[in-house]
Amino acid sequence: MTKVVLKLGDDVSTDIIYPGRFMATVLPTETPQYIFADLVDFNRRVKNQDIAPQSVIVAGNNFGCGSSREQAASCLKGPDFIVIARDFARIFLQNSINLGLNTIICPDIEADEGDELKISATQVLNLTSGKNFKVVPLPQARQAIIDAGGLIPYTRQRLLQTKK
Amino acid sequence: MGMTLVEKILARATGQPAVKAGDVVEPHVDLAMSHENAALVLNQFQEIYQGTGLEARVWDPDRIAIIFDHRVPAESSKTATNQKKVRDFVSKQGIGKFHDIRGDEGGICHQILPENGYVRPGAVVVGTDSHTTSHGALGAFAFGIGATEMASVWALGRVLNVEVPGTIKVEVHGDFHPYVLPKDLILYLIGKISAQGANFKVIEFHGPAIKKISTSGRLTICNMSVEAGATAGIVPGDAETVRYLNDDAGVKGRIEILQPDAEAIYDRVIQIDASAMDPQVACPHTVDNVKPVQEVVGKQVNQIVIGSCTNGRLDDIRIAAQILEGKKVARNVRMLVFPASARIYRQALQDGYLLSLMNAGAVVMNSGCGPCLGVHQGALADGDVALATTNRNFKGRMGNPAAEVFLCSPAVAAASALTGKITDPRKGA
Numbered sequence A: 001m002t003k004v005v006l007k008l009g010d011d012v013s014t015d016i017i018y019p020g021r022f023m024a025t026v027l028p029t030e031t032p033q034y035i036f037a038d039l040v041d042f043n044r045r046v047k048n049q050d051i052a053p054q055s056v057i058v059a060g061n062n063f064g065c066g067s068s069r070e071q072a073a074s075c076l077k078g079p080d081f082i083v084i085a086r087d088f089a090r091i092f093l094q095n096s097i098n099l100g101l102n103t104i105i106c107p108d109i110e111a112d113e114g115d116e117l118k119i120s121a122t123q124v125l126n127l128t129s130g131k132n133f134k135v136v137p138l139p140q141a142r143q144a145i146i147d148a149g150g151l152i153p154y155t156r157q158r159l160l161q162t163k164k
Numbered sequence B: 001m002g003m004t005l006v007e008k009i010l011a012r013a014t015g016q017p018a019v020k021a022g023d024v025v026e027p028h029v030d031l032a033m034s035h036e037n038a039a040l041v042l043n044q045f046q047e048i049y050q051g052t053g054l055e056a057r058v059w060d061p062d063r064i065a066i067i068f069d070h071r072v073p074a075e076s077s078k079t080a081t082n083q084k085k086v087r088d089f090v091s092k093q094g095i096g097k098f099h100d101i102r103g104d105e106g107g108i109c110h111q112i113l114p115e116n117g118y119v120r121p122g123a124v125v126v127g128t129d130s131h132t133t134s135h136g137a138l139g140a141f142a143f144g145i146g147a148t149e150m151a152s153v154w155a156l157g158r159v160l161n162v163e164v165p166g167t168i169k170v171e172v173h174g175d176f177h178p179y180v181l182p183k184d185l186i187l188y189l190i191g192k193i194s195a196q197g198a199n200f201k202v203i204e205f206h207g208p209a210i211k212k213i214s215t216s217g218r219l220t221i222c223n224m225s226v227e228a229g230a231t232a233g234i235v236p237g238d239a240e241t242v243r244y245l246n247d248d249a250g251v252k253g254r255i256e257i258l259q260p261d262a263e264a265i266y267d268r269v270i271q272i273d274a275s276a277m278d279p280q281v282a283c284p285h286t287v288d289n290v291k292p293v294q295e296v297v298g299k300q301v302n303q304i305v306i307g308s309c310t311n312g313r314l315d316d317i318r319i320a321a322q323i324l325e326g327k328k329v330a331r332n333v334r335m336l337v338f339p340a341s342a343r344i345y346r347q348a349l350q351d352g353y354l355l356s357l358m359n360a361g362a363v364v365m366n367s368g369c370g371p372c373l374g375v376h377q378g379a380l381a382d383g384d385v386a387l388a389t390t391n392r393n394f395k396g397r398m399g400n401p402a403a404e405v406f407l408c409s410p411a412v413a414a415a416s417a418l419t420g421k422i423t424d425p426r427k428g429a
């Protein structure tokens, strides 16, 4: 069981998730401090570690549109968020998978801040509203990267295979 | 079965007779581009090699391009230090296509690649920048990836697990009116299909009106295809592509052109009549909030920006200079111009365009990303309204979430600079 801590609408851009003015900071260990920097309260709660790991951010369509900056995925991965959206923008989704950020495509999701969710591979159950929502599985090719623990270990395996 | 242009390119890059949308492939990469974020790429690259006992060497230093553009000259010691790390890496690995902060060969990555002939028709190009879609203007399959994915490309020379995208065909007929520019076409299309209308798809541009657009204008169109969510935009190569590569980019020898098959299968076909099109403006805070200029004329603006990888080329600067020649930028407006590359800057200097713009009151800045992404220069005040030829108007994009950004062509921007209000260039300022 996990809780929704932030609810967002459609077209949340990477400029909102990780504003361009912090792009000089690149290392995944350092990016979480600037997460949603312009949502000042939320940013403060993350920095103060007021939010439990595996908490959920719920969004509408096209989450992560815009810039390819990987900081937008790493800043969410650091505090161990789960992102459930109706749909994701391509580069953001790929970055998330590469870094092992848990992104769930759930085209009909309805949930508000404070709602309790139960998430499985095939569905999201909103315990607060009692409603059930189907999860779209990731394409197999992407699942292979997740299973390897992210793109770095996956590439490492491939590299060792080719050099043998 | 016929193939779309991107299916053909991916078949070739994977050594298969044919591929189709939905297949998963691992294409060889012809060119891998990064900018300052190479600092993160090299961090991830070194991590890949940890514990392997292998020496961390890039697969092919001649196929890697690194261009400093996002924060040049460095705005902070942090950026400067990152740039320094990248410089060291470049010299250690012998990376050939490196463009440092220079007044002879520097500029924005999406301008540097085409103008130096680094991109060819039929190539697979990846870049750690979402506007890598630009290079589809030369008939390449070019798409944006993240830093970790680039690290993987540096190690293996291929992109792993690429799903062959479906393609939307856009056919443009008719003649553009004067002061209706390629920027207006792409804004119109994004408005029509929405910011996610082409998610995970390629947009292939066809039709007599596209044939008449120069490579510069095609770069504008492909650049902003990503604002409709597209993986890539692509214009099949033609005589103009060959002309550009030979004459402007100095490429010697034969240039091979790939074409989609006549029986290619498209997800969707969209017809556009260019002759019916007005200049367009994208209103805050999404790029698909597009209106014909007449619906927003009169809106007061505080800052006009002409430049970026979208519209910072010579023809963009020329049209602005022609509109402003002998006139003055309105007193209540700041006008910033930043040419997309040092080469364009020098040409605009020689041709007198920059002098016309400066005499009118514009500030000409060094080439680079400048105010486009709001980290460096030209930040907006609370409540400010900017009108820019750049490609994004998201909240906070120009450095201040309490400001508004409108997007338009260089003609609309220049005409509006004279009045301090959004102005239809067809009506004169």
Ligand code: SF4
Residues within 6 Å of the ligand: B069, B070, B108, B109, B110, B129, B131, B308, B309, B310, B368, B369, B372, B373, B390, B391
């Ligand atoms: S000019 Fe703007 S959009 Fe283009 S590469 Fe630079 S920051 Fe990105």
